[in-house]
Amino acid sequence: MKKKNGILYELNKNKVKFLMIMPAVLYFFIMCYVPMTGIVLAFKNYTYTGGIFKSPWVGFNNFKFFFNSGKAFLVTKNTILYNIAFLIINNFLQITVAIILSELAGKCFKKISQSLMFLPYFISWVVVGAFIYNLFNYEFGAVNTLLNSMGMEPIDVYSNPSAWKYILVAVSAWKWVGYGSVLYLAAILGIDSEIYEAADIDGANIFKKIWHITLPSLKATVIILLLLSLGNIMKGDFQMFYQVVGNNGLVLDATDVIDTYVVRSLMDLQEFGMTAAAGLYQSVLSLFIILGANKLIKIIDNDYALF
Amino acid sequence: MRKVRAICLVMAMLMLFSAILAGCGQEKPAAGDDNKQVASQSPTPASNSDNSQKEEKIDISKEVTLKMYLLGDMAKDFNLVYGELNKMLKEDINATVEVSFMGWGDYTQKYPLVFASGDDFDLIYTANWAFYNSQATKGGFLEITKDMLKKYAPRTYESMYEEAWEQAKVNGKVYMLPMNYKELNAYVYMVRGDLMAKYGISEIKNQDDFEKYLDAVAKNEKHLIPLDIGSDMDFDTLLRFEVLAPQNLDYLEPQQLNHFFNLADKSSGKIVNIIETPEFLEFAKKMKEWKDKGYWSKSALVNKVSSKESFINGKSASAIMNLSTANGTYTSVVASHPEWDVKVFDGMNGKGIPIKPYIQNGMGINANSKNPERALMFLDLVKNEQRYADLVTYGIKGVHYDLTPEGYVVPLENSANYPIDGNCNWGWRDDRLFRQVQGGIPNYNEIRSNWEKVALTHPVQNFTFDDSKVKNEVATVTNLWKTDFKVVVLGFTNDPEAEVAKLIEKYKTAGNDAIIAEQQAQIDAYLNSLK
Numbered sequence: 001m002k003k004k005n006g007i008l009y010e011l012n013k014n015k016v017k018f019l020m021i022m023p024a025v026l027y028f029f030i031m032c033y034v035p036m037t038g039i040v041l042a043f044k045n046y047t048y049t050g051g052i053f054k055s056p057w058v059g060f061n062n063f064k065f066f067f068n069s070g071k072a073f074l075v076t077k078n079t080i081l082y083n084i085a086f087l088i089i090n091n092f093l094q095i096t097v098a099i100i101l102s103e104l105a106g107k108c109f110k111k112i113s114q115s116l117m118f119l120p121y122f123i124s125w126v127v128v129g130a131f132i133y134n135l136f137n138y139e140f141g142a143v144n145t146l147l148n149s150m151g152m153e154p155i156d157v158y159s160n161p162s163a164w165k166y167i168l169v170a171v172s173a174w175k176w177v178g179y180g181s182v183l184y185l186a187a188i189l190g191i192d193s194e195i196y197e198a199a200d201i202d203g204a205n206i207f208k209k210i211w212h213i214t215l216p217s218l219k220a221t222v223i224i225l226l227l228l229s230l231g232n233i234m235k236g237d238f239q240m241f242y243q244v245v246g247n248n249g250l251v252l253d254a255t256d257v258i259d260t261y262v263v264r265s266l267m268d269l270q271e272f273g274m275t276a277a278a279g280l281y282q283s284v285l286s287l288f289i290i291l292g293a294n295k296l297i298k299i300i301d302n303d304y305a306l307f
Numbered sequence: 308m309r310k311v312r313a314i315c316l317v318m319a320m321l322m323l324f325s326a327i328l329a330g331c332g333q334e335k336p337a338a339g340d341d342n343k344q345v346a347s348q349s350p351t352p353a354s355n356s357d358n359s360q361k362e363e364k365i366d367i368s369k370e371v372t373l374k375m376y377l378l379g380d381m382a383k384d385f386n387l388v389y390g391e392l393n394k395m396l397k398e399d400i401n402a403t404v405e406v407s408f409m410g411w412g413d414y415t416q417k418y419p420l421v422f423a424s425g426d427d428f429d430l431i432y433t434a435n436w437a438f439y440n441s442q443a444t445k446g447g448f449l450e451i452t453k454d455m456l457k458k459y460a461p462r463t464y465e466s467m468y469e470e471a472w473e474q475a476k477v478n479g480k481v482y483m484l485p486m487n488y489k490e491l492n493a494y495v496y497m498v499r500g501d502l503m504a505k506y507g508i509s510e511i512k513n514q515d516d517f518e519k520y521l522d523a524v525a526k527n528e529k530h531l532i533p534l535d536i537g538s539d540m541d542f543d544t545l546l547r548f549e550v551l552a553p554q555n556l557d558y559l560e561p562q563q564l565n566h567f568f569n570l571a572d573k574s575s576g577k578i579v580n581i582i583e584t585p586e587f588l589e590f591a592k593k594m595k596e597w598k599d600k601g602y603w604s605k606s607a608l609v610n611k612v613s614s615k616e617s618f619i620n621g622k623s624a625s626a627i628m629n630l631s632t633a634n635g636t637y638t639s640v641v642a643s644h645p646e647w648d649v650k651v652f653d654g655m656n657g658k659g660i661p662i663k664p665y666i667q668n669g670m671g672i673n674a675n676s677k678n679p680e681r682a683l684m685f686l687d688l689v690k691n692e693q694r695y696a697d698l699v700t701y702g703i704k705g706v707h708y709d710l711t712p713e714g715y716v717v718p719l720e721n722s723a724n725y726p727i728d729g730n731c732n733w734g735w736r737d738d739r740l741f742r743q744v745q746g747g748i749p750n751y752n753e754i755r756s757n758w759e760k761v762a763l764t765h766p767v768q769n770f771t772f773d774d775s776k777v778k779n780e781v782a783t784v785t786n787l788w789k790t791d792f793k794v795v796v797l798g799f800t801n802d803p804e805a806e807v808a809k810l811i812e813k814y815k816t817a818g819n820d821a822i823i824a825e826q827q828a829q830i831d832a833y834l835n836s837l838k
Contacts, residue, residue, distance in 0.1 A: 045775070048422065048446040048674075065779035069786065070816050138605035139532070158606045159799060246609035247539065249790035250799055264789055265782040268563055269774075270419045270441055274782060 041276035055273075062277035071261060076234075076285075079257040083233045086172045087226070093177045095218065098184035099210055117178030128171065129243030161254035164245060168255065171244055172237070180225075187221040188214060223297060223304045231290045234282040236260060258282060365459065367401040371678045373685055374405050374428035376421060377731035378437065381408045383724035388702050395695065400684045404430075408731070411540065412611070422447040425675060429682045432734045433483050433671040435560055435664060440477060440771045442671075448482035449672040449679050459680050460484075460687035466739065471665035474769045483669040484686055488736040490663040491758050492557075493655045494547060495633050497618060497626045500648030502528065511652040514548055517625075521602045524624040531624045535617035537607030542793050544614070544627040550581060550590050552659035559767065563788040564781065564822060568830075570661055570763040576770075576830045578823050582792070582811055591795050591803040598798030607797050619643075627654065630754060631728065634747040639723045641746070651748045653757065660762045664769055670734035689735045696740035699732045701725075715745035770833045777825045780818030787817055 011018060037052065042062055044055040066072050097117065104110045120128075135142050136157040144154040157163050191214065199209050236257025245255045247264070262278040298305040385406070393403040407428075409417040418438050421428060422445070433439045433448070442448060456464040463484065471485040496511055498520055503509070506523035508516065521533040536542055551557065555571040556579055567579040581587050597603070604610065618626035619640055628636065633651050640649050670686055672679050689695045701708040701716050702725035709717045718727055727744055728736075748754070774781045791810055800806040 047444075061779070065782035068779060068816075068818055069783035071783075071786075133606070133609065136606070141606075156605055158609060246611075247789055247793075248608045249792075249794035250608060252790055261786065265786040267415055268561065268785055269778065269782055270438075271778060271782070272423075274778065 038276060039280055041273050042280045043277075044273050046272040058273065062271070062273045063281065065265060065274055066262075066278060066281065069265075071256070074253065075256050075258050075261045078255070079236045079259075080233060082168065082236065082257060083229075085169055086176075086237075087229055087233075089169060090173055090176050090180060091222065091226070093173055094180035095184050095215075095222070097177055097181040098188055099214060101181065101185055102188045102214075103206065103210075114178070114181075117181065119178065120175045121179040123175075125239035125243040128175070128240075129246070132167070132171070132244050133246075158248060159250045161251040164251050164255045168240070168244065172240065175240075183225065184218060184221065187218055191217045220304060224306070227290065227293060227297070227306050230293050231286055233289055234258065234286040238263070365680065365684070367681070367684075369401070370397075371402045371681050372405050373402055373430060373678060373682055374407070374426075375430040376407050376409060376418075376428055377432050378409050378411070378414050379729075379731045380410050381406075382726060382730055384702065384707065384721065385725065385730060388698060388707070388725055388730075391703055392695070392698055395698070396685065396688070399688060400681060402678070402681045402685060404685065411613075418442075422673075426673070427675045427677055428673050429676040429678055430685070431671050431673060432669075432731055434668050434734075435666045435771070436562070439483060439666060439669070439671070440560075443477040443480075443482040444773075447671075447674055449674045449676060450480050450482055451484065451672065451683075452481070455679075455683060459683035460690075462691040463683075463687050466691060466737070468665065474664050474666045475669065477771065483666065483671040484690070484735075485665040485669040486667070486734060486736040487665070487690065488668070488738050488741060490631065490667060490736075491660055491755065491762055492629060492663040492667070493552075493660040493758055493762075494544060494627055494629050495754065496652045496654050497615075497628065497633055497636065498650055498652065499624055500650045501646060502624055503650065504648070511650075513656055514654075517652075517654075518597070520625065521597070522600065525601045528624060532604055532617065532622060533602045534614060534625045534627070535607075535610065535612065535623035536603050536614050536627070537610030537797060538613050539789065540613045541615075541627065542607075542797055545594065546590065546796055547659075548627075548654050549593065550584075550586050552655050554579075554586065555659045555763065556581070557659065557661045557765070557768070559826070560771065563785045564772075564826075565784070565788050565792060566823065566826065568765065568767050570659060570765050573765060576765070576767040576834050578827050578830070580814075580819070580823060582807065582814065588804065588807050591798070591800065591807050594796060594798030595800050595803050596798070603797070608794065608799060630748075630751070630758075634744060634751055635727050635729045637748045638718050638744065638746060639726055642718070642720065642723055651750065651754075653754045655758065657757065657761050660758045661768065662762050662764045666769075668733035668736060686735060689732075690737050691740075693740050696735070696737065697742070699730070699735075700728050700740075701742070702727075710742075711745055714742060716742045717745045766834060767830060770830055772826055772829060774822075774825075777818070777822045780822045783817035784814065784819050784822060787813055 041052060041055075043057055043059060044052075044062075045058045046052075046055045050056070101110055101114060104113075133141075136144075138144060138154065138156055138158065141157075143157075147154050157167075195213050196209060199213060204212070236259040238257075238259035241255060241257050241260045242263065245251065245260075248255075258278065258281075262275060266275055266278075294306050389404065389406060396402050396404065414437070418431075419442070421431070422442055433442070453464065456467075466487060467484075468487055471487060472481060475481045475483050475485045496517055498511060498517075502524060503511075503520065506520070506527065508520050508523065511517050511520060524531055524533040536544065551567065555569055556567040557570050559566045559568055559578065565581065567581055568576055569579065598605075598607075614623065614626040615628050615632065615636060617623040619636065621644070626636075637649055637651060640647065672682050676682060689699055697704065701718075702722065704710070706719065707722050707725045708719055708727065711717055716727065727747075744751075787810075791813055794800065795803070795806055795810055
């Protein structure tokens with residue numbers, strides 16, 4: 001006799017369902033949970049001969065480089081603020097674009113504009129970095145050439161920290177709006193068209209329909225996407241910051257994020273332990289942020305929380 | 308973000324693998340040895356390198372491919388030349404080499420990765436500035452013993468400079484075969500003679516003359532950058548001329564710590580923290596002035612191209628490089644742009660010229676290599692046979708170069724496709740086999756002999772810093788070198804005095820004093836141990 005509530009009974013009863021979920025479980029186990037053992041490296045002095053498990057322990061020593069530089073607060077702040085800015089601006093633009101696309105009548109125009117907006121997603125950051133350099137190079141850049149030809153003073157972007165805040169936000173929006181709007185467009189297309197028809201009969205105009213039907217229906221999608229991106233709020237988009245800004249000491253106070261700082265400090269040292277420590281620092285903070293955000297949403301509206 | 312996460316993941320997995328494989332990796336060569344001795348009756352192909360088979364026959368009946376990593380960018384005709392090399396190797400030691408290059412732009416990232424990944428490549432270029440010490444202490448290289456040399460590389464065993472072998476020791480063990488070549492580490496200006504003539508500058512004897520040249524170019528040649536510095540490779544070259552050489556100072560490795568020692572003061576080995584000296588402040592002021600005058604780009608901080616590349620491409624009017632690089636570059640630039648009338652001038656003013664340590668260039672064998680014997684035999688050939696050395700250094704005779712009756716190398720038209728001495732062949736350079744280039748820099752011998760008269764060595768050059776106690780400080784100081792220090796050195800300051808003071812303060816906060824104390828203690832102990 002099997003116990004009614006035992007795990008074996010459960011397995012036997014739902015074996016088809018368990019089989020179906022198996023690939024996903026295996027994937028996450030192999031790709032996410034097994035590599036997580038690497039976290040111990042954060043507390044070790046890694047050597048090839050010792051490997052992950054036999055290298056000597058060093059306690060919290062690997063974390064020190066991050067905090068004794070006096071930059072820890074600055075780069076953490078930059079990372080969080082940039083990500084919040086990206087989050088708000090990109091999501092706002094993505095939703096706007098999705099709504100506009102869904103309301104557009106001309107099919108041909110709609111497809112073309114959607115493709116054009118999607119295109120930047122496929123351009124690698126290295127190439128984007130080259131674009132930026134060729135735009136803003138002081139002597140030969142496109143911007144300064146244009147300003148010169150109009151008889152205006154050239155601008156020196158590469159030694160102006162505040163300019164980079166706007167450049168980075170703009171570049172991020174340019175890159176991600178097309179991609180993100182597809183998700184929202186899909187959600188909008190999923191809204192029951194009968195609601196719109198009913199609104200039409202009631203005489204609602206297009207703005208009323210967007211305000212009272214489309215936006216409320218998008219709420220769940222917005223919140224889930226928001227929660228998912230909150231998980232990455234401690235991780236600077238390394239490629240973007242590294243390629244677009246480069247190793248420019250003059251503007252680093254405004255542009256340095258955790259990832260670029262760690263790469264710059266440890267590139268020549270090749271200390272796996274210290275890189276792992278920086279990664280762990282980001283992950284732990286991310287965990288707290290996502291737990292906090294989830295809690296907050298739970299208080300406001302239980303239905304939308306992730307877990 | 309995605310890439311970093313993916314890399315972390317891959318690295319963690321690879322480390323897991325290498326941890327598992329670590330044991331096997333080191334035992335393999337020994338096991339291979341035994342097999343070979345047992346099976347050594349099988350007939351070996353006709354071989355010219357009889358020396359290597361004096362005592363007991365080394366079995367080379369099994370054909371192997373040696374995987375080799377070199378630094379730099381692959382020349383156009385590289386595969387052509389190495390195809391020739393492989394034909395010779397096939398005949399002599401029944402092996403071929405397969406070369407992969409790590410480009411100058413990203414070798415710092417790739418180099419440790421090929422070790423961490425547990426790749427079973429056989430040979431890799433290494434040097435005191437290219438991860439020799441860090442990978443040796445981590446167990447990345449196979450230890451090379453004199454017994455191994457006697458057996459597999461007997462001619463190298465005979466010809467090697469004893470100092471070179473001593474220099475290569477890390478904790479008493481040797482992990483590389485250093486070059487057998489005395490190299491002077493000093494720099495020259497490369498400028499365009501046509502521009503000099505145009506602006507009436509007859510000669511560049513010192514920094515002031517160089518300034519005049521830069522000034523003339525900045526004022527009159529708007530389409531040219533006078534000196535295109537700023538990349539991580541060479542942003543500090545002017546520091547060398549202005550501050551280091553006059554005081555006989557040289558870098559303590561690793562360079563990014565930004566510590567120096569006095570070459571002329573052989574007894575003490577005291578560390579000099581250059582940023583606190585008045586000379587550095589003067590330099591910072593001068594660099595600001597030069598930057599403001601437009602001697603280099605206002606975007607120099609994000610420059611990724613070395614002054615040499617920029618010069619070759621015709622974007623800038625001058626470049627700074629060491630003499631042997633200059634010699635190779637000169638030849639190819641004269642061929643492609645004879646109208647520039649390229650000229651090379653000594654930039655050192657007879658001071659601060661170090662003889663490079665032999666471990667400045669060398670070849671290491673991977674700890675995971677399956678064919679370390681064959682790798683050593685290969686090195687023995689290229690290090691000791693003129694025909695091999697000629698091929699890998701100068702290219703194919705009759706295609707890339709020719710020889711004069713006196714033994715000078717004459718570059719031919721195709722030489723640009725396989726630059727002379729420019730294909731990371733430096734690891735096996737040897738004084739006995741190295742040839743002088745005809746048509747290289749006309750005043751090459753003059754400059755070199757001037758330098759030889761005043762060249763200095765210092766025991767500290769062979770000192771290697773064990774940073775394990777101050778790793779955290781090293782990380783933060785490294786970061787400063789690439790950011791704040793670079794900003795000041797390239798003159799991107801508004802008020803040099805205040806910013807140098809701020810820089811000193813930043814170095815203090817980062818824990819530079821702790822590094823100096825640790826490094827000094829190790830240097831003192833090292834110097835004492837030599838007595």
